[in-house]
Amino acid sequence: MIRTALLVAAKDLRIERRSRVLLWQVVPFGVMGLVLSGLALGPTHAGHSSAGPGLFYLVMVLVALLMINRSRAVEGSTGTRTSVATLGLDPAGVFLGKALALAVELWITGAVLLAGAVLVLHTALVGTLQAVPSVVVILAALAASGTLYGALSGGGEGPATLLPVLSLPAFAPLLIAGERSFSAALRGGALWQWWVISIVALAAYLALGILLYGVLEDS
């Protein structure tokens, strides 16, 4: 399973590096989303700072939706899906590999957007840095749930509009936990309860994905 996961993750990341969709489309989309959010809040710095964590995660969720669809499109054609199916890869390994690749892409985008949050939304630098570990876990959970819901929404064959409808309710708890932990880090408050929630969510989505991904792919 781990061998398959690393193989699939390396393949997805290599494809992403070649296509440069992340670099030239997804990251700029996220940055523009963050800037527009700042503009929508008006010129008051204090308002930006307090809304920063929520806006950061809202933009990350929108970015994640783009990247999940992109991740599915890699095997979008019937021919590619059929050829890969005849390789008989362990579906749990495929799920973990696709989730890992998606997590890496989200971490890269998240790093850029955290810097953007400091610059555009004026979140405190020290608090933002303290929030990084929780951001890493939340984005990993977002990647795991997104990979699972990508398969549920029909993958490359399903309509792209189905994914947000199915996945946003699942993303909501992650968005709330992320916003609270980021806000607590900015205030210097306790983070441990949000850590627990984030790690439990990550473990739950990983377990669900390992169990269900093969069934969803076959159906």
Next chain:
Amino acid sequence: MTSSPSTVVTLHDAVVLMGGFPLLSGVNLDLEAGSLSVVTGANGAGKTSLLRLIGGLVALTSGTGRVSDIDLKTGDLRELRRRVGWLGHEGSFYDDLSVKENLVFCAKALARPTNEIPGVLDRVGLTSRASMPAKLLSAGQRRRLGLAWILLRRPALWLLDEPYASLDDEGRTFFDQLIGDVVTSGATVLVSAHDPLRSSALHPRTLTLAGGLVVGDRS
């Protein structure tokens, strides 16, 4: 259901429904090991569906079937998929990866040594295109890459779905020669095609499909 030891494929009254629509309406078929068969028929006759059923890529709705000692109703279809080589009439690999990277992924997925790749590339005439992204290949070259993918796998059962589509004379001759070599080596080959094979030296069995039924069987 009984079949001789040399029978690789046995279908009896095989029905495949998709969304309530019959793709196959009761196919009866036996394929012997080391044989070459061509399935012909009009568009929508069920040629691709028959190949997909035999490859474990669609479920058998009713009737009985056995392929490579795996029951199509109760057996492990994922294991069956590992045993077949599939070449579709569309792209069957990752467009953003190079020819060689596609084959490396395939080899690693199958735990095969990657040092077989140069020989396979030479066999299909793609050595000079090894570092070219798959999306830049011509239709004929893409078909050859699909063949290279199968050659790496060395399956006992080859399912070739309209391999001659949009190929020039040289490409068709190349395919005929390679199919002949594969059959000589003892593998079973089932080809779907609008036209009969050009090379009469191959002496294929010709099955004619219409409305999801085998209506003609000529050796």
